[in-house]
Amino acid sequence: MLKIRHLTKWFGARRVLDDLSLDVERGERVVVLGENGCGKSTLLQIVCGVVDADEGDVRIPDAIGYAPEKPDIPDHLLAREWLDLVASLKRAPAHTSELGVSELLGRKVGALSLGQRQRVSLAAAFTGEPPLLVLDEPTNALDADSREAVIARLSDATALIATHDRDFADRVASRIVVLAA
Amino acid sequence: MSLALLRALVATSGRAVAVRAVPLCIAVGLVAAITFGGHGVPASLVVAMMHHSLGARVAMFVAWAMLAAPAALRAFDAPGTITIRSLRPSRVLLYALLMVLVGLAQIPWIALAASTGLLPAATAALLACAATTSLPGFVVALAIVALDPLVAIAFFPALSLAAFSVRHAWRHALDQRAVFPIVRRAPPAVALAMTYVARMVRVARARLNAAAIVVFAGEGALALSLRNDADARPTARALSVLAFPLSIAAALVAAPALETEARLRPLLRSTRTRTTALVLATILALATPSSALAATASVALAPSLTLVSTAYAIVVASAVAVWARRAARARRSSTFILGVAVIATAFTIAGAAC
Numbered sequence: 219m220l221k222i223r224h225l226t227k228w229f230g231a232r233r234v235l236d237d238l239s240l241d242v243e244r245g246e247r248v249v250v251l252g253e254n255g256c257g258k259s260t261l262l263q264i265v266c267g268v269v270d271a272d273e274g275d276v277r278i279p280d281a282i283g284y285a286p287e288k289p290d291i292p293d294h295l296l297a298r299e300w301l302d303l304v305a306s307l308k309r310a311p312a313h314t315s316e317l318g319v320s321e322l323l324g325r326k327v328g329a330l331s332l333g334q335r336q337r338v339s340l341a342a343a344f345t346g347e348p349p350l351l352v353l354d355e356p357t358n359a360l361d362a363d364s365r366e367a368v369i370a371r372l373s374d375a376t377a378l379i380a381t382h383d384r385d386f387a388d389r390v391a392s393r394i395v396v397l398a399a
Numbered sequence: 400m401s402l403a404l405l406r407a408l409v410a411t412s413g414r415a416v417a418v419r420a421v422p423l424c425i426a427v428g429l430v431a432a433i434t435f436g437g438h439g440v441p442a443s444l445v446v447a448m449m450h451h452s453l454g455a456r457v458a459m460f461v462a463w464a465m466l467a468a469p470a471a472l473r474a475f476d477a478p479g480t481i482t483i484r485s486l487r488p489s490r491v492l493l494y495a496l497l498m499v500l501v502g503l504a505q506i507p508w509i510a511l512a513a514s515t516g517l518l519p520a521a522t523a524a525l526l527a528c529a530a531t532t533s534l535p536g537f538v539v540a541l542a543i544v545a546l547d548p549l550v551a552i553a554f555f556p557a558l559s560l561a562a563f564s565v566r567h568a569w570r571h572a573l574d575q576r577a578v579f580p581i582v583r584r585a586p587p588a589v590a591l592a593m594t595y596v597a598r599m600v601r602v603a604r605a606r607l608n609a610a611a612i613v614v615f616a617g618e619g620a621l622a623l624s625l626r627n628d629a630d631a632r633p634t635a636r637a638l639s640v641l642a643f644p645l646s647i648a649a650a651l652v653a654a655p656a657l658e659t660e661a662r663l664r665p666l667l668r669s670t671r672t673r674t675t676a677l678v679l680a681t682i683l684a685l686a687t688p689s690s691a692l693a694a695t696a697s698v699a700l701a702p703s704l705t706l707v708s709t710a711y712a713i714v715v716a717s718a719v720a721v722w723a724r725r726a727a728r729a730r731r732s733s734t735f736i737l738g739v740a741v742i743a744t745a746f747t748i749a750g751a752a753c
Contacts, residue, residue: 263665266665266668266669267668267669267671268664268665268668268669280671281670282669282670284665284666284669286665290662290665290666292594292598292659292662292663294597294598294601294602295582295594295597296578296580296582298580299580299581299582299594299597300582302582302583302584302590303582303590303591303593303594303666304666304670305584306584306585306586306587306589306590306591307587307590307591307666307667307670307672308670309587311584312584324577324578325575326575326578329575352669
């Protein structure tokens with residue numbers, strides 16, 4: 219499903235990722251743990267094509283559901299508009315009932331709390347049932363109920379997840395990978 | 400408390416108003432320098448013309464309110480104002496200071512009125528303050544401007560109206576208003592274009608208002624030109640007269656579209672959105688307001704040329720959109736402005752040759 223080979227990334231003089239290789243098989247949920255600045259988010263951004271690697275090769279399926287650590291949804295959009303935009307770009311139906319976002323649809327994203335934004339961002343990532351989910355700190359700002367909903371939603375998914383939440387990692391992971399700084 | 404409140408308001412509301420008002424004042428100042436400078440038209444003559452013509456008076460007041468409102472309204476919801484609200488300052492003092500800050504956004508309008516005296520300037524400032532801060536204030540101020548009473552009679556109603564309007568704006572600034580959805584499920588280019596237009600309408604209203612004024616001025620010039628020259632070929636005249644206004648209008652709304660695309664880059668990359676869709680989205684986003692404004696202005700001012708104006712707006716906006724993307728990649732705004740001038744000149748020459 220996902221094959222990463224000999225990935226290296228430099229930020230200036232600092233090497234963030236060094237010759238990293240990793241596979242994620244269908245139905246597997248690989249959770250990446252590691253201290254701050256060890257390159258977890260960079261790895262996920264490279265997998266999604268947001269950032270280019272300096273060396274190495276990444277093979278991914280055609281469609282990916284990506285939820286960044288900080289939901290970068292423009293404040294001027296309604297939650298419904300964001301989900302419709304993502305659905306349009308993915309050419310898929312919008313997921314407007316995922317994670318209880320139906321109650322947020324008519325509200326501007328700028329007026330949502332961080333946790334509500336994260337729910338909208340995750341619902342957008344789930345749009346179109348992509349074969350691979352790439353989730354960066356998906357439970358950071360979520361309340362307990364939403365966290366449980368995400369855990370349930372991931373039970374049969376294929377996913378690469380970065381998190382600091384050890385309990386969440388233990389509950390969803392098929393395999394845990396620890397990145398060293 | 401009064402000095403502390405003044406400092407807090409200047410640092411929050413004042414700064415937010417200034418960020419939008421300074422470019423507006425510079426732009427209007429440049430136009431005024433050309434119009435009124437040297438052997439140009441005296442400012443007092445323009446004010447006299449406004450007193451004599453109801454249409455000119457209303458058109459100029461509405462145009463000014465549209466231009467200044469986005470800057471004036473920032474006084475009420477700027478970052479930091481929530482803290483000021485929580486401190487429960489004296490209402491009278493607060494509203495008085497807010498009126499002064501909103502007045503800063505009206506400097507060009509006040510300067511125009513000041514050419515006929517101090518009291519007219521103060522009255523003009525108060526009416527503009529009322530019109531740019533709340534809808535009820537705008538309606539009543541417009542009625543006063545349309546009636547054009549003596550300045551001595553208008554001053555006190557204008558003062559009360561400005562105070563009411565500022566109070567109304569402060570009390571309702573944080574209300575969550577219902578927002579009409581603009582972005583719908585559609586092909587990728589169309590959905591993206593709707594997202595860019597949503598930003599223009601909800602965030603970059605000042606640019607959209609300026610584009611509207613430029614297009615209406617262009618259509619007005621076209622109507623006057625055709626009325627004064629009976630032998631002119633209407634289509635050729637429209638193409639040459641409208642080239643600059645339509646180019647400027649499209650250029651004004653290019654930045655919000657490209658900024659939104661930059662903000663969406665992670666999503667666009669992760670969904671592998673094609674470059675052709677991005678280019679098409681920019682063209683659609685710039686052509687939508689340009690053609691809508693051209694059609695509206697044309698229906699009002701030169702109805703026989705509505706179809707020509709609308710189609711021309713789409714063509715000009717497409718050229719500006721393609722150039723804007725190119726200039727954005729090079730990250731040089733001077734190149735963009737120069738390119739827009741070249742596009743407008745080329746269309747003017749081509750239009751005259753038709």
